[in-house]
Amino acid sequence: MATLNPTIGGLARVNLMPRTEVVRRERDKLVRGWVWAALAAIIVAALIVGGAVFLRVLADQRLAAEQAQTNALLIEIAALSDVSSALSTESELTDFRTQAMASDLAWTPVLQKVTSVLPEGTALTGFDLTVGGAPQTDDPTAEQGVVGTVSIDSPTPLDIVAIVRSLRGVEGVLYADGQSVTSSQVSEGRFAYQLVVDFDQTVYSNAYAAAGGGEQ
Numbered sequence: 001m002a003t004l005n006p007t008i009g010g011l012a013r014v015n016l017m018p019r020t021e022v023v024r025r026e027r028d029k030l031v032r033g034w035v036w037a038a039l040a041a042i043i044v045a046a047l048i049v050g051g052a053v054f055l056r057v058l059a060d061q062r063l064a065a066e067q068a069q070t071n072a073l074l075i076e077i078a079a080l081s082d083v084s085s086a087l088s089t090e091s092e093l094t095d096f097r098t099q100a101m102a103s104d105l106a107w108t109p110v111l112q113k114v115t116s117v118l119p120e121g122t123a124l125t126g127f128d129l130t131v132g133g134a135p136q137t138d139d140p141t142a143e144q145g146v147v148g149t150v151s152i153d154s155p156t157p158l159d160i161v162a163i164v165r166s167l168r169g170v171e172g173v174l175y176a177d178g179q180s181v182t183s184s185q186v187s188e189g190r191f192a193y194q195l196v197v198d199f200d201q202t203v204y205s206n207a208y209a210a211a212g213g214g215e216q
Contacts, residue, residue, distance in 0.1 A: 104205045105131065105146065113173065114150050114197065117166035119158060125192070126151040135201055144174060145201035153192045160193055167197060174198040 107129075115124050129148030136143060152158075160178045167176040175198040 105203050106205055110146055110199060110203050111150070113170050113199070113203075114167065114195070117163055117170060118152060119154065119163075121156070122152055122154040122158065124150060125153050132201065135204070140201040140204065141172075141174075143201050144198055145172075145203045146197075146199040148197070149179060150195050150197060151192065152195065153190045155190050157191055158193060160195075164195065167195065172199050172202045174200050 110129070111124060111127065114127075118124070127148060127150040129146050129150070131146055132144045164176050164178050167173055175196070177196045179194050179196045
C-alpha cells in the first residue's frame with residue numbers, strides 16, 4: 001500500500017487579490033495591447049503616405065524638368081523658323097528656276113553647227129529658230145530641242161543637197177532639208193537659200209539642271 005508523505009515546512013500561498021482587480025488588470029492589459037496596435041497601424045499608414053508623397057514629389061520634379069526641356073527645344077525650333085522658311089523658299093525658287101530654264105541654251109554653238117558645213121564664202125544671213133520644251137526623258141537625243149529655219153547666201157550657186165546631207169551628219173541634228181531654195185540675188189552676184197533644221201536637246205546648256213537630277 002502506498003504511503004503519502006506530506007511536505008512539511010513549505011510556505012503557504014494564498015491569492016488574496018479580489019476578483020474585480022484581476023478583471024481590471026486584464027482589461028487594462030488588453031486596452032494597452034489595442035492602443036499599441038493602433039499606434040503601430042498609424043505609424044505604418046504614415047510611412048506609406050509619406051512614401052507616396054515623396055514619390056509624387058519626385059515625379060512632379062521629373063515632369064517639371066521634362067517640360068522645361070521641351071519648352072527649351074520649342075524656343076530653339078522657333079528661333080530656327082526663319083532659317084527653315086528661308087531654306088524652303090530657296091528650294092522652291094531653285095525648283096522653279098530648274099523648270100523655267102530647262103530649255104536654256106547658247107545660240108552661238110547652235111549656229112556654229114550650221115555654219116560648220118557651209119562652203120567657204122557662204123554667209124549665214126538670218127535664222128528663225130524656236131526652242132523646244134523641257135526634257136521629258138533621260139535621253140536628250142530622243143526629243144526636239146530647237147526647230148526652225150536658217151537663211152544663207154553665197155556668191156555662187158550651192159549644191160544644197162550636199163549641204164543638207166552634211167548637216168544631217170552633224171552631232172545634235174535630228175533633221176535637215178532645203179526649203180524655198182531660190183536663185184534670186186540678195187545682192188549683185190549672190191544667191192539666197194533657206195534650210196529647215198531640227199536639233200535634239202543635246203544643245204541645251206543644262207546650266208540650271210537640278211543637281212543629281214535625271215534631266216539632261
